[in-house]
Amino acid sequence: MSATTGRHEGEPHGGNIASRMNWLRAGVLGANDGIVSVAAVVVGVAGATSDTAPILTAGVAAVVGGAISMALGEYVSVSSQRDSQRALLEKEREELRTMPDEELDELAALYTAKGLSAETARRVAIELTEHDALAAHADIELGLTEEAIANPWHAALASALAFTIGAILPLLAIMLPPEQARVPVTFVAVLAALALTGAVSGRLGDSPLLRPTVRVVAGGALALAATFAVGSLLGTTVAG
Numbered sequence: 001m002s003a004t005t006g007r008h009e010g011e012p013h014g015g016n017i018a019s020r021m022n023w024l025r026a027g028v029l030g031a032n033d034g035i036v037s038v039a040a041v042v043v044g045v046a047g048a049t050s051d052t053a054p055i056l057t058a059g060v061a062a063v064v065g066g067a068i069s070m071a072l073g074e075y076v077s078v079s080s081q082r083d084s085q086r087a088l089l090e091k092e093r094e095e096l097r098t099m100p101d102e103e104l105d106e107l108a109a110l111y112t113a114k115g116l117s118a119e120t121a122r123r124v125a126i127e128l129t130e131h132d133a134l135a136a137h138a139d140i141e142l143g144l145t146e147e148a149i150a151n152p153w154h155a156a157l158a159s160a161l162a163f164t165i166g167a168i169l170p171l172l173a174i175m176l177p178p179e180q181a182r183v184p185v186t187f188v189a190v191l192a193a194l195a196l197t198g199a200v201s202g203r204l205g206d207s208p209l210l211r212p213t214v215r216v217v218a219g220g221a222l223a224l225a226a227t228f229a230v231g232s233l234l235g236t237t238v239a240g
Contacts, residue, residue: 026159030166034168037167068160071156075155082150104129194219
């Protein structure tokens with residue numbers, strides 16, 4: 001019999017599919033942050049001056065500072081999450097060591113609460129306990145697996161990389177065109193990229209694509225307009 005019997009072709013059955021989807025969604029959101037924040041900076045500076053040097057300097061600084069900030073924030077957040085997960089698993093491990101009978105009764109009761117008959121729930125609890133007691137309790141009680149504990153370094157690097165990839169677009173869009181076309185090209189490129197990230201985010205969340213796309217594009221357009229207006233105002237004031 002094939003090892004895939006009972007599975008639908010093309011349907012994900014990995015135990016960590018939710019974790020992978022969360023990582024992918026975080027990557028999309030990180031890229032979106034890079035697009036908006038760096039675009040806002042370079043458009044704001046471009047509103048104040050047409051000189052290439054300050055625009056490039058501000059853009060590169062925004063990319064580097066934003067990537068580091070994203071990485072640090074993700075590292076701290078995921079480290080706290082990991083510490084909490086490990087503490088819960090250690091507590092469960094200690095309970096299994098000191099009161100195995102009570103833990104077996106608890107596991108059976110949890111499966112009964114999920115709809116199994118008392119006899120079946122007891123049998124399932126016994127078999128799972130014999131196979132891997134900690135994994136069984138972590139799964140049904142905590143929704144955790146030891147393999148799924150987040151790695152803060154991976155999270156930090158992924159966040160920084162996603163931000164940087166998104167940030168490169170507005171930096172190129174503001175630097176490559178002729179001076180008169182810089183801001184319009186950047187607006188178009190950024191809003192198109194935001195429409196893409198909004199659609200991808202909606203797709204990952206199994207929601208209609210229009211609403212998240214419009215929300216992201218509208219927010220990005222507002223940020224660009226506001227920073228350009230501020231830059232233009234400050235540039236005029238300083239020049240005057």
